[in-house]
Amino acid sequence: MNKDEKIDKKSKIEDLEEFREYPEGKGLTTDQGVKVNHTDDSLKAGKRGPTLMEDFHFREKITHFDHERIPERIVHARGAGAHGYFECYESMSEYTMAKFLQEPGKKTPVFVRFSTVAGFRGSADTARDVRGFATKFYTEDGNYDIVGNNIPIFFIQDAIKFPDLIHSVKPEPDNEIPQASTAHDTFYDFVVSAPETTHMIMWALSDRAIPRSYRMMEGFSVNTFRFVNSEGKGRFIKFIWKPLLGVHSLVWDESMKLGGEDPDYHRRDLYDAIDNGDYPEYELYVQMIEEEDEHNFDFDILDPTKHWPEELIPPKKIGKLVLNRKPDNFFAEVEQVAFCPGNVVPGIDFSNDPLLQGRLFSYIDTQLIRLGGPNFHEIPINRPLAPVHNNQRDGYHRHTINTGKTSYFPNTLGDNCPKPVPKEDGGYVHYMEKVEGKKIRDRSDKFKDFYSQARSFYNSMSEPEKQHIISAFHFEVGKVESKEVRQKMVDQFANVDKGLAVAIAKGVGVSPPSDGADSSNADNFPSFSMENTVKNTVKTRKVAILAENGFNYDELVNVKDALKDAGANSEIISMYLGMIKADNGQEIEVDRNYISTASTQFDAVYVPGGKESVDTLKKRGDVIHFVNEAFKHCKAIAAVSEGVDLLTKSDITGFSISKGEITSDKGVVTTIDNTQIKNFAKSFIDAIAMHRHWNRETK
Ligand code: HDD
Numbered sequence: 001m002n003k004d005e006k007i008d009k010k011s012k013i014e015d016l017e018e019f020r021e022y023p024e025g026k027g028l029t030t031d032q033g034v035k036v037n038h039t040d041d042s043l044k045a046g047k048r049g050p051t052l053m054e055d056f057h058f059r060e061k062i063t064h065f066d067h068e069r070i071p072e073r074i075v076h077a078r079g080a081g082a083h084g085y086f087e088c089y090e091s092m093s094e095y096t097m098a099k100f101l102q103e104p105g106k107k108t109p110v111f112v113r114f115s116t117v118a119g120f121r122g123s124a125d126t127a128r129d130v131r132g133f134a135t136k137f138y139t140e141d142g143n144y145d146i147v148g149n150n151i152p153i154f155f156i157q158d159a160i161k162f163p164d165l166i167h168s169v170k171p172e173p174d175n176e177i178p179q180a181s182t183a184h185d186t187f188y189d190f191v192v193s194a195p196e197t198t199h200m201i202m203w204a205l206s207d208r209a210i211p212r213s214y215r216m217m218e219g220f221s222v223n224t225f226r227f228v229n230s231e232g233k234g235r236f237i238k239f240i241w242k243p244l245l246g247v248h249s250l251v252w253d254e255s256m257k258l259g260g261e262d263p264d265y266h267r268r269d270l271y272d273a274i275d276n277g278d279y280p281e282y283e284l285y286v287q288m289i290e291e292e293d294e295h296n297f298d299f300d301i302l303d304p305t306k307h308w309p310e311e312l313i314p315p316k317k318i319g320k321l322v323l324n325r326k327p328d329n330f331f332a333e334v335e336q337v338a339f340c341p342g343n344v345v346p347g348i349d350f351s352n353d354p355l356l357q358g359r360l361f362s363y364i365d366t367q368l369i370r371l372g373g374p375n376f377h378e379i380p381i382n383r384p385l386a387p388v389h390n391n392q393r394d395g396y397h398r399h400t401i402n403t404g405k406t407s408y409f410p411n412t413l414g415d416n417c418p419k420p421v422p423k424e425d426g427g428y429v430h431y432m433e434k435v436e437g438k439k440i441r442d443r444s445d446k447f448k449d450f451y452s453q454a455r456s457f458y459n460s461m462s463e464p465e466k467q468h469i470i471s472a473f474h475f476e477v478g479k480v481e482s483k484e485v486r487q488k489m490v491d492q493f494a495n496v497d498k499g500l501a502v503a504i505a506k507g508v509g510v511s512p513p514s515d516g517a518d519s520s521n522a523d524n525f526p527s528f529s530m531e532n533t534v535k536n537t538v539k540t541r542k543v544a545i546l547a548e549n550g551f552n553y554d555e556l557v558n559v560k561d562a563l564k565d566a567g568a569n570s571e572i573i574s575m576y577l578g579m580i581k582a583d584n585g586q587e588i589e590v591d592r593n594y595i596s597t598a599s600t601q602f603d604a605v606y607v608p609g610g611k612e613s614v615d616t617l618k619k620r621g622d623v624i625h626f627v628n629e630a631f632k633h634c635k636a637i638a639a640v641s642e643g644v645d646l647l648t649k650s651d652i653t654g655f656s657i658s659k660g661e662i663t664s665d666k667g668v669v670t671t672i673d674n675t676q677i678k679n680f681a682k683s684f685i686d687a688i689a690m691h692r693h694w695n696r697e698t699k
Contacts, residue, residue: 070372078122082270085321086135101318112135113339115134116180126266128183128472131214131217133218134146138384142345144345145341147339148219150218157355159354169186172185172186181479196450208247208249213273215270221239227347236291246534270323284319286318287315332380333381340363341363342360346426373395373397391406452522456519457525461528465529535690538603542571542602542603551609554674555610575594575620580613583612603688605635605636607637609640624650638684641674658672668687
């Protein structure tokens with residue numbers, strides 16, 4: 001079987017099998033395959049003598065170790081990835097020739113990498129940041145990459161400014177502080193110097209930038225691309241991934257704490273979900289604009305700092321992404337995967353979005369240094385399932401053994417092969433866009449409206465979301481030492497909303513603006529707000545059950561079972577690991593002790609009754625803190641019979657508590673009548689599905 005046939009018939013997972021290594025039951029060898037018989041001592045001249053140069057095993061082992069590290073990505077260094085598939089829902093042949101979008105039910109293997117932008121490779125997952133959402137489709141027509149983010153727009157309009165943006169956001173060059181944070185002088189100095197950043201700052205300081213999970217965030221292509229159908233008709237498009245679990249965030253205090261308590265929070269969440277068979281799922285939508293409508297919007301559709309509101313350009317659902325397999329080796333797959341927005345297939349083409357145009361150059365260029373030469377497309381995770389034939393040759397780490405004498409085209413000695421492929425047979429033909437113009441360093445006039453959509457965004461936020469944005473400004477701008485930059489921030493954001501600017505000024509010790517815009521006159525797009533997301537499921541949510549010896553068995557087990565039936569996971573938290581005994585003598589295993597976990601790692605808390613158990617809980621500071629903190633983070637809290645006493649003992653206030661019947665107020669669900677336990681569990685599940693109870697924040 002030759003290489004083409006082999007690759008054609010395999011899935012990506014099978015394709016990778018050729019490269020997997022299984023150590024079970026195997027003997028140790030050198031890289032040359034020589035069996036090693038001793039690896040604890042280097043070869044020495046005498047027991048106490050110097051190590052000998054001829055110890056090839058020692059030299060090889062140390063040399064390889066010395067060269068283990070490669071440069072991390074200049075941006076998006078911190079991330080996690082998974083394999084899966086994309087399933088097409090309906091034929092898109094009317095709009096695009098892309099083969100993976102032609103047949104309903106057709107599955108295409110994918111590899112996805114999620115990431116933060118600013119932090120180094122070892123930084124915390126939960127930092128306030130934009131998240132990367134990059135997808136490689138191994139299609140029969142070659143690899144297609146959507147290299148997107150979880151925010152639909154970008155900071156700058158032209159790629160030429162990207163190095164400036166990133167230099168400003170990365171740790172400052174003199175002291176390399178701060179790590180994975182925009183909250184410092186150089187970043188906001190750049191923001192006030194480049195007002196095109198305003199709209200993106202509004203999104204980046206919203207709850208979108210602290211997602212609850214990679215599984216609960218959207219993904220956007222950000223840039224404008226083109227669909228091209230078989231007749232050569234083009235349409236402008238943008239892609240959106242929508243998670244089936246809805247779009248949900250952490251709260252800021254929680255995300256900061258998680259940065260210390262579990263820096264791998266999102267990575268762990270992704271891999272735990274796959275281990276549990278709760279495969280992350282997202283639906284792919286496409287927004288399309290006819291070419292004749294290109295200029296019919298208030299914004300320029302090529303401007304990457306502008307969103308295409310769903311209310312104006314309704315997204316069409318076209319397929320589903322399922323992530324069902326973890327990588328076997330993080331370095332080989334997640335670290336070495338190389339995405340590029342320029343990896344397109346017939347039926348998908350570019351627009352003149354100036355940010356995209358620059359990206360088309362940057363990604364290949366960065367892989368050359370990061371992955372050490374021009375053959376990175378041959379690394380197993382990067383190589384397409386589609387066959388590769390061309391006259392590219394040699395270079396570091398070449399794997400392909402090209403046969404024959406000719407490595408040029410045209411040729412006669414090799415029958416002119418490999419030959420260009422006609423369009424009808426799948427040869428890529430660039431969209432024939434008419435382009436005319438004078439060479440000029442400028443941008444179109446609509447690009448220069450920096451504030452209209454920022455106003456719409458603010459106006460579309462719910463009241464709690466607005467408050468979170470103001471708090472984020474207080475944190476971020478509050479960390480800026482230059483008073484001048486802080487003042488300029490207030491002045492700049494007065495162009496978005498005067499009330500917002502006044503609120504920012506109050507928190508950061510500078511003067512409020514004398515004048516400013518009124519965002520309430522701007523368009524209101526409900527799709528901008530996370531308040532309007534999916535809130536009908538508790539699938540994969542984590543619930544902490546607080547119990548000690550003497551807990552009420554039925555109260556604990558009935559609720560635990562109801563949570564499981566609804567798809568949520570629960571863990572029993574107690575003072576010590578091991579078994580705890582119920583009031584009926586039955587034992588149950590503890591999952592975590594207080595020292596090794598925190599309320600931040602759960603979506604909700606449940607306290608079953610049992611006098612002895614609750615008496616113990618009430619005496620412990622760490623338990624009281626657990627409940628207080630979950631309450632502060634607006635999570636659902638439930639307690640039954642004596643468990644309710646624990647809530648009254650804690651500092652949480654401002655909600656009604658059961659006097660017998662089931663009471664559900666601001667996400668606190670209580671009852672002192674345990675005959676109602678099934679209905680009680682249902683109310684608790686409804687409260688968890690709301691994700692957070694922001695109406696508590698006024699307290
Ligand atoms: Fe970028 C990585 C997304 C603008 C240059 N970018 C990178 C990754 C994502 C994005 C998700 C990580 C891919 C992975 O997981 O390996 N980038 C975006 C989006 C942008 C954007 C949505 C705006 C629309 N990027 C952008 C510009 C430039 C770059 C304007 C340069 C001119 N991006 C890079 C890069 C990276 C990268 C330096 C670093 C590592 C890599 O490419 O492979 O080339």
